[in-house]
Amino acid sequence: MEKVLLKNIENPNSADVNEYKKAGGYSSLSKALGLERKAIIEEVKKAGLRGRGGAGFPVAMKWTFASADPKFPKYLLCNADEGEPGTFKDRPILEKNPHLLIEGMAISGHALGAEFGYIYLRGEYPEAKNILNRAIKQAYDSGLLGDNILGKGIKFHLAVHQGAGAYICGEETALIESLEGDKGQPRIKPPFPVNVGVFAKPTVVNNVETLSNLPHIIEIGGDAYSKIGSPECPGPKLYCVSGHIEKPGVYELPMGTTLREIIYTHCGGIKGGKKLKAVIPGGATTPILPPDKIDCPMDFVNMPKHGSMLGSGAVIVMDESVCLVKVCYRILKFLEHESCGKCTPCREGTGWLRNILERLESGKGADGDIDLMLSVSGNMMGKTFCPLGDGAASVVQNFLKHFRPEFEEHIKDGKCKFK
Amino acid sequence: MLSEAAIKELEELRQKYPNARAALLPAIYIAQREFGWASPDAYEAVSEALGVPKAIARGVGTFYAMYKHKPMGRNIVQLCTNVSCMILGAEKLVDFLKNKYGLEPGGITPDGRFSMVIMECIGACGTAPAMLVNDDFYENLTEKSLEEILGKYK
Numbered sequence: 001m002e003k004v005l006l007k008n009i010e011n012p013n014s015a016d017v018n019e020y021k022k023a024g025g026y027s028s029l030s031k032a033l034g035l036e037r038k039a040i041i042e043e044v045k046k047a048g049l050r051g052r053g054g055a056g057f058p059v060a061m062k063w064t065f066a067s068a069d070p071k072f073p074k075y076l077l078c079n080a081d082e083g084e085p086g087t088f089k090d091r092p093i094l095e096k097n098p099h100l101l102i103e104g105m106a107i108s109g110h111a112l113g114a115e116f117g118y119i120y121l122r123g124e125y126p127e128a129k130n131i132l133n134r135a136i137k138q139a140y141d142s143g144l145l146g147d148n149i150l151g152k153g154i155k156f157h158l159a160v161h162q163g164a165g166a167y168i169c170g171e172e173t174a175l176i177e178s179l180e181g182d183k184g185q186p187r188i189k190p191p192f193p194v195n196v197g198v199f200a201k202p203t204v205v206n207n208v209e210t211l212s213n214l215p216h217i218i219e220i221g222g223d224a225y226s227k228i229g230s231p232e233c234p235g236p237k238l239y240c241v242s243g244h245i246e247k248p249g250v251y252e253l254p255m256g257t258t259l260r261e262i263i264y265t266h267c268g269g270i271k272g273g274k275k276l277k278a279v280i281p282g283g284a285t286t287p288i289l290p291p292d293k294i295d296c297p298m299d300f301v302n303m304p305k306h307g308s309m310l311g312s313g314a315v316i317v318m319d320e321s322v323c324l325v326k327v328c329y330r331i332l333k334f335l336e337h338e339s340c341g342k343c344t345p346c347r348e349g350t351g352w353l354r355n356i357l358e359r360l361e362s363g364k365g366a367d368g369d370i371d372l373m374l375s376v377s378g379n380m381m382g383k384t385f386c387p388l389g390d391g392a393a394s395v396v397q398n399f400l401k402h403f404r405p406e407f408e409e410h411i412k413d414g415k416c417k418f419k
Numbered sequence: 420m421l422s423e424a425a426i427k428e429l430e431e432l433r434q435k436y437p438n439a440r441a442a443l444l445p446a447i448y449i450a451q452r453e454f455g456w457a458s459p460d461a462y463e464a465v466s467e468a469l470g471v472p473k474a475i476a477r478g479v480g481t482f483y484a485m486y487k488h489k490p491m492g493r494n495i496v497q498l499c500t501n502v503s504c505m506i507l508g509a510e511k512l513v514d515f516l517k518n519k520y521g522l523e524p525g526g527i528t529p530d531g532r533f534s535m536v537i538m539e540c541i542g543a544c545g546t547a548p549a550m551l552v553n554d555d556f557y558e559n560l561t562e563k564s565l566e567e568i569l570g571k572y573k
């Protein structure tokens with residue numbers, strides 16, 4: 001497949017506006033500024049583009065809602081919080097291909113009638129911050145951002161807003177709170193951000209990778225784009241693969257490539273030729289899969305049919321040396337730390353689950369502990385304010401669904417045999 | 420008090436937003452840099468500069484992990500121990516820091532040279548284990564490379 005998102009990143013000056021232009025960059029923006037807003041949204045609809053931040057929501061639908069709202073100004077927010085453990089797919093775009101994102105945002109801004117955009121960048125990416133700020137300045141100096149883009153009388157302003165180390169700020173309403181200068185705690189919906197978002201104005205939040213698809217959609221048209229990858233969920237997709245794998249890294253492949261192909265065809269298989277024990281396919285909070293369940297097409301439509309989720313496309317590969325009780329404990333420790341504290345089932349439940357897992361791992365598990373975990377997670381599922389709490393419950397439930405004997409063994413033996 | 424340069428930086432930042440409150444997070448970053456940590460004086464300065472009540476500035480600031488609410492060492496070792504890093508040996512590095520430098524998670528060396536913070540995935544999982552020292556990424560860490568890298572920070 002021809003590279004779209006990671007195009008030219010081998011060029012050491014790929015982040016420079018002139019290099020980007022030389023490779024055809026910003027021609028889609030020029031084309032888009034000559035199109036009616038509705039026509040751009042129509043192309044995105046034909047393209048079948050779904051959000052790449054984790055939920056896979058159809059982009060054109062979100063945009064149509066925001067466009068229909070009569071309030072102005074409208075805002076476009078780029079979610080560059082990339083905090084789901086295992087995820088490092090947006091980083092190469094931010095650091096190596098910032099103009100692709102800027103061009104995508106300017107096109108999207110025009111389509112939405114949004115005059116202001118912010119890139120909400122996680123605090124842990126200091127290098128990306130400098131690169132983005134430099135690229136934005138270049139874009140202003142070249143008339144690609146500002147009050148009169150390319151002399152076409154269209155306005156779009158863009159700035160970077162740096163987060164400060166809170167995973168929950170990746171959730172779009174928490175992100176909005178944080179951008180407004182508040183604690184990152186999710187808001188109740190409705191009203192949805194498309195109507196009442198940042199500064200109480202219609203707001204679209206899209207992921208870095210999502211917005212970076214726009215130049216290509218405008219270039220080749222929605223119909224041609226929809227032929228890339230899965231018919232139900234088209235486009236190129238960034239998969240970031242880590243753990244016990246021969247060739248870890250970020251891979252741009254057609255959406256719907258199977259997990260097996262990603263691991264064995266593209267990434268060279270399990271590190272050192274060892275045996276595969278388990279894979280977390282879409283970031284730490286997506287359901288874990290055993291080795292016999294990896295023939296699943298990695299897209300938003302098919303993964304749920306195979307017992308997991310595409311999430312952020314963060315594939316974490318684990319060989320037989322790994323203790324899954326410990327991995328489960330580590331994920332719950334993370335979620336306990338990142339729970340924003342707004343609702344009780346998540347604030348308390350994550351702590352309870354972490355506590356039980358910690359005692360199992362240290363050999364102090366008690367007989368009823370597995371049932372207790374199932375009971376606690378059952379009391380969280382569907383009862384939390386935002387998906388973080390559900391995610392925590394689902395992690396525990398899925399580890400137990402596929403690997404319960406390993407948890408039982410920890411209790412029976414009173415120790416972890418992997419230590 | 421913020422330095423003149425910091426006040427100017429803050430004024431420029433303020434222009435990016437429709438109101439002063441939205442500049443709160445970046446303002447705390449600036450104050451933290453000026454005061455060395457997010458101290459009561461730092462919040463006082465932020466509150467004054469933006470016209471945001473001190474209780475609110477502090478209430479918001481303490482929600483976020485990257486504002487440091489105690490004095491820090493000259494260099495901050497930020498080591499990731501989340502899943503991808505953990506299964507590739509990050510915990511050995513935690514032990515190594517403890518044994519070799521007396522550096523514990525959340526702790527500081529007596530000479531003030533290093534502080535250490537455990538991180539929750541820093542987006543370098545493909546080159547795990549990984550850390551940030553101040554603003555610099557270091558990846559594919561081993562005990563040996565960790566020692567060499569830290570040697571560069573005085």
Ligand SMILES: Cc1cc2nc3c(=O)[nH]c(=O)nc-3n(C[C@H](O)[C@H](O)[C@H](O)COP(=O)(O)O)c2cc1C
Nearest residue numbers: 051052053079081082083170171172206207210387
């Ligand atoms: C706890 C939590 C964390 C999230 N973190 C991120 C993130 O780091 N990056 C991201 O793009 N979306 C994240 N999301 C999803 C966003 O809420 C939102 O769906 C997304 O930014 C929408 O953009 P998209 O439609 O382009 O995917 C997170 C959601 C939840 C519940």
Ligand code: SF4
Nearest residue numbers: 340342343346386389
């Ligand atoms: S589920 Fe957790 S993170 Fe989400 S609002 Fe409730 S406490 Fe906060």
Ligand code: FES
Nearest residue numbers: 499504541543544
């Ligand atoms: S898990 Fe350590 S950098 Fe992602």
